[in-house]
Amino acid sequence: MSQNASSTCKQRWRDNYFIGLDIGTHSVGWAVCDDEYHIPRIKGKRAWGVRLFEKANPAAARRGFRSARRRAAREKLRIKYLRRIFAPLIDPIDPGFFKRMDDAFFMSPDKLFEHADSADGKLCALIEVPDDAHSNDVILYDKQLDAQPSKHALAQTNTLFNDPDYTDKDYHDDFPTIWHLRKYLIELTQDCADDSDAMLETLALDTSRDYLDTDKKCVASGANNANKRVDARHYYLAILHMLKNRGHFLYSGEFSIGNSFAEVWQRFEGLAEQHGFLFIEDAQDKMKELVASTDTLNDRKRKAKELLATDRMTTIAEEQEAASAWDDATGAGDKPELSASKRAETLLNMILGSKTDLAKLFALDEKTDLEFKKGLEEQQDKLDKLSDEELALVEAAKQIYDFGKLENILNGETMLSSAVVNLYETHKEHLALLKRVVPDAGGNRHFYHDEWVDGDKDITYVAYARGARSKDGKKHIRVSQEDFVKTCRELAQKAEPSPEQEELLDLLSETKHAQFMPLQKGFFQGIVPNQLHGSELKLVLQALINSYPCFASQNTCFANDPTSVLDTKKITSMLAVRYPYWAGPLGEVAGQKTAETQEAINERQRPWFVKLPGEENSKVYPWNFSAVINQADTATKFIKRMTGKCSYLYDQPVLPKCSPMYQKYMVLNDINSIKLNGRRIGDDPNSIALKQSIFTQLFCKRPKVSVKDIRAFIKNETGELYTVAIADADDDAGRKINSSMSTYYDLAEIFGANFAEDATNQSKLESAVLSITSLPDSPELVLQSMMALFADDLAAAKVTEEQLQQLSKKQYAGWGKLSKMLLEEINAINKDTGELKADVTILSQMWKTNKNFNELVKSTGSQFIPAIDAHNRNIATSDPTQMVLDSWASPPVKRSILQAYKIETSLFA
Numbered sequence: 001m002s003q004n005a006s007s008t009c010k011q012r013w014r015d016n017y018f019i020g021l022d023i024g025t026h027s028v029g030w031a032v033c034d035d036e037y038h039i040p041r042i043k044g045k046r047a048w049g050v051r052l053f054e055k056a057n058p059a060a061a062r063r064g065f066r067s068a069r070r071r072a073a074r075e076k077l078r079i080k081y082l083r084r085i086f087a088p089l090i091d092p093i094d095p096g097f098f099k100r101m102d103d104a105f106f107m108s109p110d111k112l113f114e115h116a117d118s119a120d121g122k123l124c125a126l127i128e129v130p131d132d133a134h135s136n137d138v139i140l141y142d143k144q145l146d147a148q149p150s151k152h153a154l155a156q157t158n159t160l161f162n163d164p165d166y167t168d169k170d171y172h173d174d175f176p177t178i179w180h181l182r183k184y185l186i187e188l189t190q191d192c193a194d195d196s197d198a199m200l201e202t203l204a205l206d207t208s209r210d211y212l213d214t215d216k217k218c219v220a221s222g223a224n225n226a227n228k229r230v231d232a233r234h235y236y237l238a239i240l241h242m243l244k245n246r247g248h249f250l251y252s253g254e255f256s257i258g259n260s261f262a263e264v265w266q267r268f269e270g271l272a273e274q275h276g277f278l279f280i281e282d283a284q285d286k287m288k289e290l291v292a293s294t295d296t297l298n299d300r301k302r303k304a305k306e307l308l309a310t311d312r313m314t315t316i317a318e319e320q321e322a323a324s325a326w327d328d329a330t331g332a333g334d335k336p337e338l339s340a341s342k343r344a345e346t347l348l349n350m351i352l353g354s355k356t357d358l359a360k361l362f363a364l365d366e367k368t369d370l371e372f373k374k375g376l377e378e379q380q381d382k383l384d385k386l387s388d389e390e391l392a393l394v395e396a397a398k399q400i401y402d403f404g405k406l407e408n409i410l411n412g413e414t415m416l417s418s419a420v421v422n423l424y425e426t427h428k429e430h431l432a433l434l435k436r437v438v439p440d441a442g443g444n445r446h447f448y449h450d451e452w453v454d455g456d457k458d459i460t461y462v463a464y465a466r467g468a469r470s471k472d473g474k475k476h477i478r479v480s481q482e483d484f485v486k487t488c489r490e491l492a493q494k495a496e497p498s499p500e501q502e503e504l505l506d507l508l509s510e511t512k513h514a515q516f517m518p519l520q521k522g523f524f525q526g527i528v529p530n531q532l533h534g535s536e537l538k539l540v541l542q543a544l545i546n547s548y549p550c551f552a553s554q555n556t557c558f559a560n561d562p563t564s565v566l567d568t569k570k571i572t573s574m575l576a577v578r579y580p581y582w583a584g585p586l587g588e589v590a591g592q593k594t595a596e597t598q599e600a601i602n603e604r605q606r607p608w609f610v611k612l613p614g615e616e617n618s619k620v621y622p623w624n625f626s627a628v629i630n631q632a633d634t635a636t637k638f639i640k641r642m643t644g645k646c647s648y649l650y651d652q653p654v655l656p657k658c659s660p661m662y663q664k665y666m667v668l669n670d671i672n673s674i675k676l677n678g679r680r681i682g683d684d685p686n687s688i689a690l691k692q693s694i695f696t697q698l699f700c701k702r703p704k705v706s707v708k709d710i711r712a713f714i715k716n717e718t719g720e721l722y723t724v725a726i727a728d729a730d731d732d733a734g735r736k737i738n739s740s741m742s743t744y745y746d747l748a749e750i751f752g753a754n755f756a757e758d759a760t761n762q763s764k765l766e767s768a769v770l771s772i773t774s775l776p777d778s779p780e781l782v783l784q785s786m787m788a789l790f791a792d793d794l795a796a797a798k799v800t801e802e803q804l805q806q807l808s809k810k811q812y813a814g815w816g817k818l819s820k821m822l823l824e825e826i827n828a829i830n831k832d833t834g835e836l837k838a839d840v841t842i843l844s845q846m847w848k849t850n851k852n853f854n855e856l857v858k859s860t861g862s863q864f865i866p867a868i869d870a871h872n873r874n875i876a877t878s879d880p881t882q883m884v885l886d887s888w889a890s891p892p893v894k895r896s897i898l899q900a901y902k903i904e905t906s907l908f909a
Contacts, residue, residue, distance in 0.1 A: 016034060016035040017032055017033065017034050017035070017040075018032075018033055019031070019032050019033075019903075019904060019907075020032075020033065021900050021903075023896045023897070023900055024896065025055045025056075025892045025893075025895075025896060026052065026053065026054070026055050027050055027051060027052045027053065028050070028051045028053075028896060028899050028900050028903060029049075029050045029051075030048065030049060030050070030051070030900075030903050031047065031048035031049075032047035032048065032907065042907060047907065051899055051902075051903055053895065053899055055892055055895070056891040056892045056894065056895035057891065057892075058890065058891055058892075059891065060384075067581075070585065074579070075243075075244060078243045078244075078574045078622070079240065079243065079244070081558075081570065081574060081621070081622075082236070082239065082240060082243060082571065082574070083098055084556060084558070085556055085567045085570060085571065086232060086235075086236045088554075088556070089232035089548065089551075090232050090233055090236065093231065093232070093233075094162070094163070094233065096162070097160075097233060100158065100159055100160065100162065101159065101160065104159045160233070160237070161233065176424065177420075177421075177424060177520065178237065178238070178241045179417050179420040179421050179424070179520065180417075180421055180424075181234060181237060181238050182238050182241065182242075182417040182536060182540065183415070183417035183418055183421050184230075185230070185234065185235065185238050185539070185540045185543050186415060186417060186536060186539045186540060186543070188230065188543040188546070189539045189540070189542045189543040189546070230547065231547075232544075232547075232548070235540065235543070235544045235547070238540050239537065239540060239541075239571060242533045242536065242537050242540075242575055243571075243574055243575055245533070246530055246533060246575055247528040247529050247530040247531075247532060247533050248526060248527075248528070248529055248530065249529075249530050249578045249777075250264075250399055250529065251263060251264075251529050251531060252779055252780075254531060255529050255531035255532060255535075260403070260529070261284070261288050261400075261403055262284060263809075264396070264399045264400055264403055265283075265284045265287065265288075265400065266809070267396050267399075267809070267811050268393075268396040268397060268399070268400055269283075269284075270746075270810060270811055271389075271392055271393045271396050271811055272344075272347070272393060272396075273703045273704065273742065274389065274393075274703065274704075274740065274742050275389070275390075275393060277343065277344040277347060278308075278344070279307050279308065279344070280306075280307055280308070283307040286303075286306070286307055287304075287307060287348075287351075287400065288403075290303060290304060290352060290404075291351065291352065291400055291401060291403060291404025291407075292403075292404045292407040292408055293404075294408075294511060294512065294514060294515065295511065296510055296511060297352060297353060297354060300352050301348075301349050301352060301354065304345065304348040304349065304352060305345055307348065308341055308344050308345060308348070342360075343360065343361055346360050346361055347361060347393075347397065350370070350372065350397060350401075351372075351397050351400050351401050352401075353371075353372060353373055353401065354371075355369050355370070355371045356369065356370050356371070357369055357370075358370055358382065358385070358386070358394075361390075362386060362387075362390045364385055364386075368382050368385055369382075370382055370383075370394070372397075372398055372401045372402075375526060376394075376395070376398060387814065388657070388813045388814035388815070389657070389813055389814050391813075392811060392813040396811070402526065402527045405527050406527050406528060406529075408514075409423070409527070409528075415532075415535070415536060416528060416532045416533070416536060417536060420520055423518045423519070423520055424520060426515070426517075426518055427517045427518055427519070427520075430507065430516055430517045431461075431517060433500060433503065433504055433507075434488060434492075434504065434517075436500055437492055437495045437498070437500050437501050437504045438488075438491045438492065438495060459479050459483055459484060459487045460479070461484075463477050463478065463479040464478075464479040464480075464481070464484040464517075464519075465519065466521075481513075481514070481516070481517075481519075482513075484517075485508055485513040485516055488504075488508055488516070489505070489508040492504045492505055492508060493505070530575070530576065530578075533575060534572070534575055534576055537571070537572060537575055538572070541568050541571065541572070544568075545568070551567065551568070552566070552568065553566070554566065554567045555567060558621065565623045565624070569623060570621075570622070570623045573622045573623035574622045574623070577622040577623075577625060578777075579625065580631075580635070580775070580777055580778045580781075581777060582634060582635045582638035582639065582775070582778075583609055583625075583629065583631075583634060583638075584607055584608050584609060584638065585607045586607065586609060586620040586629075587607060587619070587620065608634070608637055608638060608641070609629055609630075609634045610629070610630040610633040610634045610637060611628055611629060611630060612627070612628060612629070612630045615627070615628045631778075631781055632781070632784070632785065635774070635775055635778070635781060639774040639775075640653070643774075643815070644815055644817075645819075645886065645887060646817070646818055646819035646821070646822055647817045647818060648818070648819075648822050648857070648868050649819055649821055649822050649826070649868065649871055649872065650872055650875065650883065650886070650887060651875045651886075652819035652820070652821045652822065653819060654815050654816050654817060654818060654819055655766075655815070655816045655818060655819060655820055655823075656769055656770055656773035656774075656812060656814070656815055656816065657773075657812075657813070657814035657815055657816045658742070658743045658769055658773065658812035658813070658814065659743065659766055659769050659770070659773075659816070660741070660743050660744050660747070660756075660762070660765060660766065660769065661762075661766060661820060661823060661824065661843070662816045662818065662823075663739065663740065663741050663742070663743055663744065664741065664744075664843065665818065665823055665842075665843060665846065665853070666739035667695060667699050667737075667739045667740065667741055668695065668843075668846040668847060668852075669739070669846065669852045669853050670726055670737055670738075670739045671691055671694055671695060671699075671710075671726070672691065672846060672849075672850045672851060672852045673726065673852050674691070674694075674710070674724060674725070674726050675724070675725040675726070676714070676722040676723070676724060677722050677723055678723070678725075680850070687850060688848070688849065688850060690714070690717060690718070691850060692847070693713075693717060694710060694713060694714075695741075697713065698710065698713055699740065699741045700741050700744055700745070700748070701745075702740075702745070703740060703741075703742045703745045704737075704740050704742070705737050705740065706737065707724050707725075707726060707737065710724050710726070710737075711723075711724045743769060743812065744756060746807075746810055747765055747807075750803050750806050750807055751799060751803060755798065755799070761793075764789050764790060764793075766820070767785075767789055768785075768786055768789060768790075768807060769812055771785045771786065771789075772807075772808065772810055772811075772812045773812045773813065773814070773815070776811070776813065779808055779809065782808045783804060783805060783808040786804045786807065786808055787801070787804060790804060821871075822842065822868070823841065823842050823843045824841050824842075824843050824844075825841065826841060826842065826864060826867045826868060826871070827839070827840055827841060827867060828840040828841075828845075828863035828864055828867070829863055829864075829866045829867050830863065836867075837863070840863075842856055842857065842864060880901060881898060881901070884897050884898055884901070
């Protein structure tokens with residue numbers, strides 16, 4: 001080929017070419033062809049190849065680590081604030097108290113502290129105690145000068161108490177666990193209420209150094225408590241335990257066994273109805289008994305079947321009878337399945353503690369076993385397979401399971417401390433009985449030696465109580481209660497027959513083994529609500545005020561704190577505060593070794609919160625969060641930033657999945673594709689009115705609709721029996737249609753059908769659902785926004801505050817893929833004349849015709865595509881990369897698109 005011909009060919013393919021791309025998550029294959037399908041050369045090489053790159057990972061895992069660090073930093077800050085509050089009470093009597101706690105995890109030679117008698121305040125270290133020294137004294141030396149000081153100081157060999165007449169040993173003898181201390185301080189408050197003057201006289205304290213004098217000891221009243229010292233350090237330890245183990249925040253308002261379970265069950269039942277699960281009317285009370293019952297799992301599962309109800313409250317027998325009638329009438333074999341009842345039964349069994357395959361509940365591709373007793377955090381990889389709606393249902397079911405565990409722990413007690421102390425005493429009694437019964441135990445604390453140590457078993461009492469190394473020493477094991485009970489039963493059966501053996505075997509029986517040697521650890525953070533800790537904190541603070549009357553009016557100095565809050569209020573706020581996830585980093589710094597300016601902190605953490613006017617320079621504390629942060633603006637700013645974008649209009653936010661508008665689109669998209677006797681419903685000229693009747697009479701009247709319901713409705717309307725087929729009917733869910741008008745159903749129940757259907761109210765109802773979806777953890781803020789949204793309706797008595805409260809408690813989760821503008825504000829354009837067709841929108845056409853979304857938007861000659869393209873051209877930026885980054889796509893898809901774009905730009909730069 002001549003040079004001119006080659007140049008002509010080269011120019012031709014550069015003017016007329018196309019690129020083939022094979023886009024994947026890890027690579028992009030590409031090839032360039034001209035209009036004659038020749039692969040040209042670029043820089044001497046054939047223009048085809050593959051670009052390899054590392055897959056982009058979603059931000060969820062990284063966000064989880066960041067959130068954990070933020071929670072840990074806030075816990076350190078709570079401890080720091082608590083120390084600052086208690087310092088005026090503790091420092092005069094024990095200046096090394098906090099330092100001993102900080103050094104608790106160090107070996108003795110590594111415990112550095114400031115010598116109290118040293119003028120220069122240099123760090124000193126411990127050395128061996130001389131024989132003639134006091135047992136609680138040590139010799140200190142200066143590490144820099146290697147010179148021995150002239151005075152002795154109190155030894156730091158103890159962790160908490162190091163007084164001459166009260167050490168850690170005395171403390172642990174008085175209070176075996178921290179729960180014993182909490183219970184004791186609560187009882188002090190009750191005793192003080194009975195005899196206020198006597199208690200105040202007994203608890204009179206002097207915060208000076210003379211507090212350690214024996215004649216000024218703080219000794220509680222009562223013969224059994226005569227040797228227990230109650231001073232500020234005891235109060236600090238009890239309150240510190242509450243602030244470090246605050247419990248969960250799943251319940252709103254005051255907690256009570258009856259009311260709180262009703263709140264949990266209503267949330268669960270509402271989510272279950274969205275998935276097609278229905279229960280009998282009095283299922284709440286019966287389920288409450290089942291989750292707290294000590295019966296065997298099989299017995300409880302059998303009773304749970306009685307709580308199931310099928311659609312329209314028909315029984316399974318009636319469903320089978322209707323299916324037989326359908327077979328007789330049509331001769332067809334497509335009898336409706338009863339899998340909806342089976343799935344509901346599986347859901348209840350999961351609540352009762354049974355291992356459950358999530359694939360039997362939801363549309364998963366593979367078997368995914370989930371067990372509540374292992375906790376959800378440990379099974380996060382399985383939860384990642386669920387959608388937002390499915391995850392919300394599982395979390396609601398877990399709350400009911402946890403409620404049963406909590407009721408078993410409380411066992412009739414109103415105070416958590418008393419219940420946990422009872423667990424301790426029960427464990428102690430059972431252990432003593434086990435030692436007496438097990439063969440060759442002889443009362444020795446190493447009773448399990450012959451069977452569990454010298455043998456080849458890893459199941460030991462130590463491994464059950466706190467964990468131990470395995471026999472080969474390669475791993476740390478924690479024995480479950482079931483395995484421990486099984487081994488104990490085998491040992492007990494070898495014992496000599498006696499009344500004690502019968503008593504032990506009875507405790508180890510299948511019906512009672514769950515109460516055998518209960519443990520105190522491993523459940524509180526995930527099961528105990530914050531309100532139980534809060535009720536105890538109030539009583540402990542009351543005892544503290546009784547001991548230190550000045551504490552009731554004390555307000556220590558916190559720099560940059562614009563409020564004047566009492567220390568007692570600060571402490572209760574630190575326990576009860578729960579920063580919402582949308583608040584983000586609040587400029588908190590814990591454990592920083594170098595000073596940082598607020599600007600440096602903000603640059604590092606990149607906070608997005610908005611402060612109220614006049615509070616721009618105020619620091620955020622747990623007790624002034626509401627007084628400093630503009631919660632409404634902060635939440636709005638965060639939600640707008642995190643909400644995804646429409647699949648077609650790239651700058652428009654998507655609608656919530658439970659939005660009435662989006663649900664209407666989903667339902668119409670399904671029923672417009674219905675086939676009657678194999679023919680599309682649109683082929684019948686009278687089908688539009690029939691389709692609209694199906695929508696208004698079925699979907700707007702029931703939270704879930706099945707194919708059987710549609711078939712019965714059409715027979716009632718037309719008098720003919722049709723076979724009905726619909727693309728989005730889930731056969732595994734009893735042929736329920738996945739889409740529904742559940743939100744409209746809720747709104748009609750709360751406000752009435754007239755209010756829910758009024759066109760003037762649609763915008764407000766959409767905004768209310770948006771608030772619920774955006775702020776699932778902030779019901780107070782949701783209610784506040786609704787009060788402002790429906791202010792005119794409240795004034796006109798069209799709605800009530802009770803109705804708004806009822807709506808704010810609804811659980812709506814998940815986001816759609818389309819925007820409000822796409823469905824209702826983009827008008828069709830006549831391609832021939834270019835005229836805009838007013839009032840012709842996608843949603844109106846789906847209602848007036850039998851065309852689904854794809855037929856209206858993606859088909860050839862669509863009248864909506866020109867308007868969509870025009871909108872996107874108006875918002876297009878000069879940087880295509882930024883358009884991709886701002887799109888709705890996931891991180892792996894974005895990276896693949898950007899890599900494909902880089903291929904094109906590098907080839908023809």
